[in-house]
Amino acid sequence: MEALEVKTVPALILAATLVLFVLVGVLSRVQNLDEYWVAGRKIGPFASGMAIASNWMSAASFLGMAGLLYLQGYFGLAYVLGWTGGYVLLLVLMASQIRNYGKFTAPDFIGDRYYSKVARFLAALITLAISFVYAVGQYKGIGEMFKWIFGMDYRLSIIAGTIVVLSYVLLSGMLGVVRNQQVQYVVLITAFLLPLFFIAKKMGFFYLVPQIGYGEAVSQLQTTHPEFVLPWGDEGLYSWIALCFTLMVGTAGLPHVIQRFYLVPNARDARTSVVWGLFFIGILYWSSPAFAAFGKILNPDGGKEVADVIIINAAENAGLPEWFAGLLAAGAISAAFSTVGGLLMAGSAAFAHDLYFGLFKPTASAQERVRVARIGTVILGLAIMVVALDPPALIGQIVAMAFAIAGCTIFPVFVLGIWWSRATREGGIAGMLVGAFISIGALFWGETFLAEWIPATSSALIGAPAALLTIVLVSLYTKPPPPEIDTLMRQIHQPTE
Amino acid sequence: MESVNLLRPRGPYFKGVARLIFVVLALWFLVVYGFQFFLVLIQRDSLGSSWLTDARFLGFPFHYWFTGQFAILAFLLLCLMFNRRYDKLLSKQTGTASEVGGNDHGSA
Numbered sequence: 001m002e003a004l005e006v007k008t009v010p011a012l013i014l015a016a017t018l019v020l021f022v023l024v025g026v027l028s029r030v031q032n033l034d035e036y037w038v039a040g041r042k043i044g045p046f047a048s049g050m051a052i053a054s055n056w057m058s059a060a061s062f063l064g065m066a067g068l069l070y071l072q073g074y075f076g077l078a079y080v081l082g083w084t085g086g087y088v089l090l091l092v093l094m095a096s097q098i099r100n101y102g103k104f105t106a107p108d109f110i111g112d113r114y115y116s117k118v119a120r121f122l123a124a125l126i127t128l129a130i131s132f133v134y135a136v137g138q139y140k141g142i143g144e145m146f147k148w149i150f151g152m153d154y155r156l157s158i159i160a161g162t163i164v165v166l167s168y169v170l171l172s173g174m175l176g177v178v179r180n181q182q183v184q185y186v187v188l189i190t191a192f193l194l195p196l197f198f199i200a201k202k203m204g205f206f207y208l209v210p211q212i213g214y215g216e217a218v219s220q221l222q223t224t225h226p227e228f229v230l231p232w233g234d235e236g237l238y239s240w241i242a243l244c245f246t247l248m249v250g251t252a253g254l255p256h257v258i259q260r261f262y263l264v265p266n267a268r269d270a271r272t273s274v275v276w277g278l279f280f281i282g283i284l285y286w287s288s289p290a291f292a293a294f295g296k297i298l299n300p301d302g303g304k305e306v307a308d309v310i311i312i313n314a315a316e317n318a319g320l321p322e323w324f325a326g327l328l329a330a331g332a333i334s335a336a337f338s339t340v341g342g343l344l345m346a347g348s349a350a351f352a353h354d355l356y357f358g359l360f361k362p363t364a365s366a367q368e369r370v371r372v373a374r375i376g377t378v379i380l381g382l383a384i385m386v387v388a389l390d391p392p393a394l395i396g397q398i399v400a401m402a403f404a405i406a407g408c409t410i411f412p413v414f415v416l417g418i419w420w421s422r423a424t425r426e427g428g429i430a431g432m433l434v435g436a437f438i439s440i441g442a443l444f445w446g447e448t449f450l451a452e453w454i455p456a457t458s459s460a461l462i463g464a465p466a467a468l469l470t471i472v473l474v475s476l477y478t479k480p481p482p483p484e485i486d487t488l489m490r491q492i493h494q495p496t497e
Numbered sequence: 498m499e500s501v502n503l504l505r506p507r508g509p510y511f512k513g514v515a516r517l518i519f520v521v522l523a524l525w526f527l528v529v530y531g532f533q534f535f536l537v538l539i540q541r542d543s544l545g546s547s548w549l550t551d552a553r554f555l556g557f558p559f560h561y562w563f564t565g566q567f568a569i570l571a572f573l574l575l576c577l578m579f580n581r582r583y584d585k586l587l588s589k590q591t592g593t594a595s596e597v598g599g600n601d602h603g604s605a
Contacts, residue, residue: 077564081529084569088525091576092518096583206556211566215556222550222558229558231536231545241530271583275576282569289565421500489501495510495590 005151010326014149017191017330018168018337021184025172028180045269049276051181052260056083056281057188058134058339059141062332064396065285067307069292071394073228075235076292078244079396080285082403084278085244086251090258091274096267097418097492098258106255106410107350113417114428115482122432124350126409127255129440130402131343132384137398138336138343139165139388144308144395145329145336155389162385166378169341173374184338189283191331195315195324196287199294202318214290217297228296239458243400246460250403253411256346267496294318308395340381348376392443393457400457401443408435408463416471421489427475435467510590517586521579528571536560 061083069076101109107127111120139158142165146157196210206213218229227233231240251257264270295314299306306313311332315325352373391398409432416423416431442459445451454462506515539547552559557566 074561074564077561080565081568085525085529085572088521088572088575088579092521092579212555215554215562218557218561219553226544226546229561230550231533231540231560233544237533237537240533244529268584268587271580275573275580278573278576282573285569286566419501419503421502486500493501493511495587 007149007151007322007326009323010149010329013323013326014330014333017187017334020187021179021334021338022168022172022175024180024183026175045264045272045276047182048264048269048273049278050185050280052273052277053280053284054181054185054188054338055256055260055342056277057185057284057335058399059138059332059336060396060399061281061284061288062188062192062328062335063141063144063308063311064137064394064399065288066291066295066311067309067394068396069289070295070302070310071304071307072234073225074231074233075240075243077289078240079247079400080289082244082247082400083251084281084285086248087274087278087281089248089252091271093415094252094258094418095270095274099264099267099270100492100494100496101488104259105346106258106414110410110413110417110428113485113488114413114423114425115485116425116429119413119425119428119432122429122436123410123413126405126432126436128347128350129436130255130405130410131347132380132387133405133443134399134402135340135343135347135380135384136387136391137395137402138340139384140308140391140395140398141336142333142340143388145312145333148309148312149326149329158385158388162381162388165337165340166344166381168337169344169377169381170374172341173345173377179338179341184334185280188331188335189280191327192284192311193287195311195320195328196290198320198324199314199318200290202320203294203297205294210290211286214293217290217293221293221296225296225300238453239455242455242458242461245464246404246407246458247400249407249411249460249464250400250405253406253409253414254403255406255410256342258410258414304394344377344380347380348373351376351380397457401439404442404457404459404463405436405439407460408439408467411460412464412467412471416468416475418492420472420475421486422475422480423471424475424478424481426478427471427473430474431467431471434470435463438463438466510586513586513589514583517579517582521575525572525575528568528575532560532563532568 065076065079065083068079098109104112105127107120107123110123111117114120139161142161143154143158146152146161146164147154150157150160152160193210197207200207200210200213203217205216222229231237264273291311291314295302295310295317298317299310299313302310302313311328312325315328316322352369356372356376393401412431412435413423413428417428438454439459442450442454442456442463501511503515503518506512536545536547536549539549541547547560549560549563550558554562
């Protein structure tokens with residue numbers, strides 16, 4: 001085996017970042033700091049918003065989006081709007097109501113609102129599927145970054161990356177690390193923006209605010225590479241709209257996004273947190289297109305090979321010292337690790353709590369539950385690795401598929417569950433099944449004509465309305481919900497602050 | 498207690514909420530999708546060139562600035578507007594109610 005060409009400085013930055021997050025996490029736990037309270041005092045929607053944004057940061061927003069913008073130009077903006085605009089839907093249709101319901105998981109709410117263990121079980125399975133696909137996208141990001149830092153080939157990087165991320169997650173779990181989201185956000189956004197300033201400076205654009213400075217770059221590209229800039233240079237109107245809509249309803253349908261709202265003390269704070277969250281997310285999403293534009297000027301023909309690592313590529317080609325790119329790589333990996341950790345925890349909890357113990361051993365001890373959850377984490381972590389060894393698409397596209405599933409299933413049952421008392425158990429189950437069939441089917445029906453109208457990344461434009469219609473029709477033809485549901489509806493809609 | 502139906506809101510509070518939701522979503526729709534339709538409407542070739550892609554704003558081709566920058570700002574403004582109006586609806590509702598939550602106040 002040949003010697004690996006390890007980039008030492010980036011490797012050290014990566015190690016330092018991971019250690020930093022674990023340390024901060026342990027300190028946060030020791031001082032009893034959690035997401036929202038510091039020494040018994042409420043932090044407020046500002047900090048909560050930062051936590052929402054930090055949660056949102058993953059390999060997709062760090063690497064994937066710039067990559068898709070690089071490859072597809074204006075079409076990539078559908079990702080930008082899709083992953084921000086969904087928060088408007090969340091705020092307007094769900095935030096207060098979810099908070100009024102109280103502490104829960106998405107399957108819990110669905111099980112309660114649709115008064116059905118079957119609905120709950122189905123929702124838990126769907127949540128697992130969403131988490132799985134989402135995690136595959138993160139693994140690709142981790143793999144690409146390990147490949148860049150350690151000079152291994154992609155598959156070896158995936159295996160190495162899996163070992164490291166599983167160790168990180170298990171260790172954090174054993175130390176009882178509490179994720180300090182605010183620190184993470186600040187570290188990650190700095191890692192992302194600092195190189196951007198210097199790339200803009202080196203290239204001679206307005207570097208004080210590169211998010212505006214890159215406008216010149218785009219105008220330049222309009223002459224050299226018009227397909228990059230013009231609206232339908234890559235794909236047409238339907239594809240753009242289908243993708244954007246899918247990502248938006250997917251955002252409002254992601255279980256781990258919805259589940260954040262119980263952390264704030266009241267509904268009003270929930271609503272304010274969303275706005276702050278959107279602002280902090282916006283900072284990242286205003287900046288990604290800049291990386292893509294600069295990267296495109298410096299390396300116009302890199303293609304798919306370079307897309308998912310374009311932010312690194314841009315930093316290198318702009319002539320920045322290696323540690324800038326190292327900062328980006330470390331940031332991307334940390335963001336991905338964080339996301340994977342959350343997904344694995346949720347997935348293994350669903351496996352241990354809902355499936356294994358619910359079905360087989362309801363009287364298991366707490367210790368046994370923890371042990372099974374840990375085993376579940378490893379099994380899940382390895383299963384994801386198997387798929388990530390041969391990734392079906394680019395990072396952002398894989399993650400978009402997870403959103404598509406969420407948008408076709410969870411979003412419809414939540415919206416109708418919240419806003420229509422008449423939605424019944426049979427309607428909810430039927431709706432989830434229809435949505436799941438369309439969105440998961442879309443992952444497999446390859447190059448057939450269906451793929452043109454219901455693509456894997458954009459199935460919710462058809463899938464969500466189909467699910468909504470199904471819920472409505474089936475509900476109208478089945479027995480109305482029992483009176484307890486009226487009480488639940490009253491609770492979530494009560495006009496309190 | 499009456500059932501909840503977003504398309505058939507009952508009472509001033511829910512009517513206000515429903516109207517607010519529709520207004521915000523209508524604006525949201527226009528900024529995102531309406532703009533794309535407009536681009537198609539005014540385009541002069543299959544790639545989508547038009548006077549909006551020729552125009553410049555802050556150094557950007559205007560259409561790119563609108564979708565890539567302004568839209569996110571619009572989302573923030575829409576959310577702020579929603580929250581403010583919603584707070585007003587809430588204070589009117591809880592101000593006129595004899596007790597908070599649980600009661601059928603605001604029913605038609």
